[in-house]
Amino acid sequence: MLNINEILQTIEMIKDQHLDIRTITMHLSLFDCIRDDKTKCANLIYDKMIAKAGRLKSVGDAIAEKYGIPIVNKRVSVSPISLIGSSSGGYIEIAKALDKAAKEIGIDFVGGYSALVQKGMTPKEKDFILSIPEALASTERVCSSINIGSTRAGINMDAVKLAGNIIKETAYLTKDNESIGCAKLVVFANAVEDNPFMAGSFNGVGEGDAVINVGISGPGVVKAAIQRVNGGDCTEIAETIKRTAFKITRIGELVAREAACELNASFGIVDLSLAPTPVRGDSVAQILEEIGLSSVGAHGTTACLYMLNDAVKKGGVMASSHIGGLSGAFIPVSEDIGMIEAVKKGALSLDKLEAMTAVCSVGLDMIAVPGDTSASTISAIIADEAAIGVVNNKTTAVRIIPVYGKNEGFVEFGGLLGRAPIMKTSAENADLFIARGGRIPAPIHSNKN
Amino acid sequence: MRAILSVIGKDKKGIIALVSTTLCKNDINILDISQTIMQDEYFTMVMMVELPKNMVMQKINAPLQEIAKELGVEIRIQHEDIFNSMHRM
Numbered sequence: 001m002l003n004i005n006e007i008l009q010t011i012e013m014i015k016d017q018h019l020d021i022r023t024i025t026m027h028l029s030l031f032d033c034i035r036d037d038k039t040k041c042a043n044l045i046y047d048k049m050i051a052k053a054g055r056l057k058s059v060g061d062a063i064a065e066k067y068g069i070p071i072v073n074k075r076v077s078v079s080p081i082s083l084i085g086s087s088s089g090g091y092i093e094i095a096k097a098l099d100k101a102a103k104e105i106g107i108d109f110v111g112g113y114s115a116l117v118q119k120g121m122t123p124k125e126k127d128f129i130l131s132i133p134e135a136l137a138s139t140e141r142v143c144s145s146i147n148i149g150s151t152r153a154g155i156n157m158d159a160v161k162l163a164g165n166i167i168k169e170t171a172y173l174t175k176d177n178e179s180i181g182c183a184k185l186v187v188f189a190n191a192v193e194d195n196p197f198m199a200g201s202f203n204g205v206g207e208g209d210a211v212i213n214v215g216i217s218g219p220g221v222v223k224a225a226i227q228r229v230n231g232g233d234c235t236e237i238a239e240t241i242k243r244t245a246f247k248i249t250r251i252g253e254l255v256a257r258e259a260a261c262e263l264n265a266s267f268g269i270v271d272l273s274l275a276p277t278p279v280r281g282d283s284v285a286q287i288l289e290e291i292g293l294s295s296v297g298a299h300g301t302t303a304c305l306y307m308l309n310d311a312v313k314k315g316g317v318m319a320s321s322h323i324g325g326l327s328g329a330f331i332p333v334s335e336d337i338g339m340i341e342a343v344k345k346g347a348l349s350l351d352k353l354e355a356m357t358a359v360c361s362v363g364l365d366m367i368a369v370p371g372d373t374s375a376s377t378i379s380a381i382i383a384d385e386a387a388i389g390v391v392n393n394k395t396t397a398v399r400i401i402p403v404y405g406k407n408e409g410f411v412e413f414g415g416l417l418g419r420a421p422i423m424k425t426s427a428e429n430a431d432l433f434i435a436r437g438g439r440i441p442a443p444i445h446s447n448k449n
Numbered sequence: 450m451r452a453i454l455s456v457i458g459k460d461k462k463g464i465i466a467l468v469s470t471t472l473c474k475n476d477i478n479i480l481d482i483s484q485t486i487m488q489d490e491y492f493t494m495v496m497m498v499e500l501p502k503n504m505v506m507q508k509i510n511a512p513l514q515e516i517a518k519e520l521g522v523e524i525r526i527q528h529e530d531i532f533n534s535m536h537r538m
Binding site: 253 | 453493507527536
């Protein structure tokens with residue numbers, strides 16, 4: 001029998017500490033939709049999304065009501081469109097079909113306008129990548145990603161160079177909306193195939209036909225748990241984070257299994273990621289400050305983040321047999337009030353953020369930079385991030401917004417995307433390095449066979 | 450289906466009476482009840498209830514939210530598995 005304190009603890013997490021299921025994401029394979037006719041291919045994709053995910057919203061809402069826990073987002077992600085559209089070449093038609101289906105289903109984002117070019121790039125994949133700016137500018141809800149490196153393959157510097165240009169062009173084409181297209185474009189190293197979080201979600205080629213992956217969040221719950229540890233040492237803090245992560249993940253698994261069953265899909269993974277929102281009390285930065293920093297960005301930030309990320313993973317792994325996705329702590333600048341405040345007072349620089357990405361679960365996320373930042377500088381930032389991921393055998397990503405026409409101040413994206421302070425990049429350049437292209441060989445420890 | 454019903458808010462007369470009547474009208478059986486006053490004024494009640502088979506949560510949640518408004522308290526009804534999954538192996 002449950003006791004009253006346990007019941008009230010769960011209620012308090014939901015009511016006061018913003019515990020929520022951040023997303024139920026249905027991952028769909030589109031390999032059965034490949035046709036050489038553009039219209040046929042796009043129509044089949046639309047039909048499959050409606051058939052498989054048409055009830056996603058109503059099922060999500062019913063589960064939220066049954067368990068009394070908010071389910072913030074319901075989303076769909078699909079097989080990499082660079083592969084699905086290769087036969088017809090109708091990439092833009094597919095983007096529009098995805099957008100239309102997302103609107104029909106009533107979901108805010110659909111992911112998978114993606115290419116995996118970590119080692120090489122076919123001419124068709126290059127055509128696809130070149131179509132990304134137009135796809136993002138001519139749709140509202142489509143999200144895109146490019147994987148440009150992996151521990152096994154090294155870094156494809158031709159793709160890194162191209163990605164810098166693509167980001168600049170996307171910023172220009174969506175200049176009337178603060179270059180928001182770039183907020184829907186992620187450049188990865190070691191991209192994962194079952195990540196339920198946007199904008200980088202896609203259904204990997206090794207995945208099933210219809211799979212439910214659930215992302216659960218709760219920075220506020222972790223912060224409140226640490227607050228209750230009065231004067232404990234780091235072992236005690238890590239243990240508290242781990243126990244809290246365990247409890248949160250169990251709910252994620254419950255919801256994921258039920259959603260999969262209701263939607264005739266298979267259960268994939270639970271991704272326990274502390275994903276902040278712009279709401280006060282729902283911040284990863286504030287967890288780090290609770291551990292003992294005067295501000296995120298202070299010396300010691302990287303160590304605190306490492307402890308947090310690692311303890312979250314350990315708690316999650318104990319709670320579910322199928323932990324996946326990115327599972328850890330996200331540090332998006334525009335979506336975290338503590339990060340925004342730290343940048344505003346000069347406590348947090350791009351350089352410190354880069355160091356933090358070596359120990360957190362993703363990378364440089366939702367960072368606005370001056371609109372006149374060159375394509376090669378953006379490519380160089382991507383290359384640095386990819387190097388951290390490739391060498392450390394982890395996922396890293398860059399979601400950067402060179403806000404067209406703005407070089408300082410703030411940029412408002414609205415909603416979950418928040419508001420971002422425009423951060424300074426280095427005055428020096430890496431033009432010659434980026435112009436070289438080619439491949440950075442895989443690290444020595446990739447040779448494991 | 451078993452669910453946990455919780456009522457949290459400022460104490461006043463008739464909370465248990467009104468909640469119980471609403472449950473009874475909807476054919477819901479109370480299995481266990483525990484109630485306490487926290488910090489001298491906050492009423493906290495937790496009930497375990499049995500819902501009729503096939504009843505969707507929305508059907509009982511809607512009338513409960515109406516009386517929550519009337520009483521000026523927060524009422525939640527949640528399937529027991531959310532608590533079991535979090536606190537029991």
